[in-house]
Amino acid sequence: DAKTTQPTSMDCAEGRAANLPCNHSTISGNEYVYWYRQIHSQGPQYIIHGLKNNETNEMASLIITEDRKSSTLILPHATLRDTAVYYCIVRVLFSGGYNKLIFGAGTRLAVHP
Amino acid sequence: GAVVSQHPSRVICKSGTSVKIECRSLDFQATTMFWYRQFPKQSLMLMATSNEGSKATYEQGVEKDKFLINHASLTLSTLTVTSAHPEDSSFYICSASGPSGGMIQETQYFGPGTRLLVL
Numbered sequence: 001d002a003k004t005t006q007p008t009s010m011d012c013a014e015g016r017a018a019n020l021p022c023n024h025s026t027i028s029g030n031e032y033v034y035w036y037r038q039i040h041s042q043g044p045q046y047i048i049h050g051l052k053n054n055e056t057n058e059m060a061s062l063i064i065t066e067d068r069k070s071s072t073l074i075l076p077h078a079t080l081r082d083t084a085v086y087y088c089i090v091r092v093l094f095s096g097g098y099n100k101l102i103f104g105a106g107t108r109l110a111v112h113p
Numbered sequence: 114g115a116v117v118s119q120h121p122s123r124v125i126c127k128s129g130t131s132v133k134i135e136c137r138s139l140d141f142q143a144t145t146m147f148w149y150r151q152f153p154k155q156s157l158m159l160m161a162t163s164n165e166g167s168k169a170t171y172e173q174g175v176e177k178d179k180f181l182i183n184h185a186s187l188t189l190s191t192l193t194v195t196s197a198h199p200e201d202s203s204f205y206i207c208s209a210s211g212p213s214g215g216m217i218q219e220t221q222y223f224g225p226g227t228r229l230l231v232l
Binding site for chain 1 (some may be wrong): 115117119145147149156157158159162164170204206208219220221222223224225226228
């Protein structure tokens with residue numbers, strides 16, 4: 001089962017910041033939080049990931065709470081092309097050193113003019 | 114960097130035939146590749162994980178004799194759906210991760226997906 005919970009859907013006006021929340025209260029100390037998005041009928045696109053510290057790249061910012069039980073993905077200036085399903089995923093580690101992503105339902109973000 | 118391709122992008126086949134889907138990492142060496150399946154209006158479900166040169170590890174409920182996975186090189190993995198039936202119709206997506214190249218270590222990069230329709 002996915003270790004994260006996200007709102008089913010969100011709306012955002014074009015040009016405004018989109019803040020997508022995610023709860024991961026059972027996250028373990030060495031598990032990363034990953035964000036991907038999926039535009040209709042395409043493969044997921046990597047956005048950003050983090051462990052403890054806040055992260056920023058050319059696509060987005062990731063804010064992780066100090067207790068690591070939740071995080072927020074921020075798209076600073078949403079455009080219509082950002083309309084997609086956004087997945088917050090805890091990368092699960094297994095014995096033997098391998099890991100895998102367990103996808104939940106994600107948040108369907110609609111950016112409108 | 115970190116580009117993953119899949120071929121074909123879509124395929125239609127008759128029930129009972131086998132279909133092979135290729136997944137390639139174009140600009141990095143993928144030590145691990147993953148295969149997912151996605152039904153309409155649902156999320157991605159991991160089918161199996163494969164390491165180069167090793168047998169794939171299948172998720173619970175995925176038939177290994179029906180979904181044959183080969184990861185013979187660091188840039189190519191194949192998924193063969195054997196004796197396909199209409200219920201196998203789905204969107205199949207691969208991802209790849211590796212320690213080298215211009216991408217983030219151990220991050221999965223996804224292919225564009227292959228839509229399979231079994232008649």
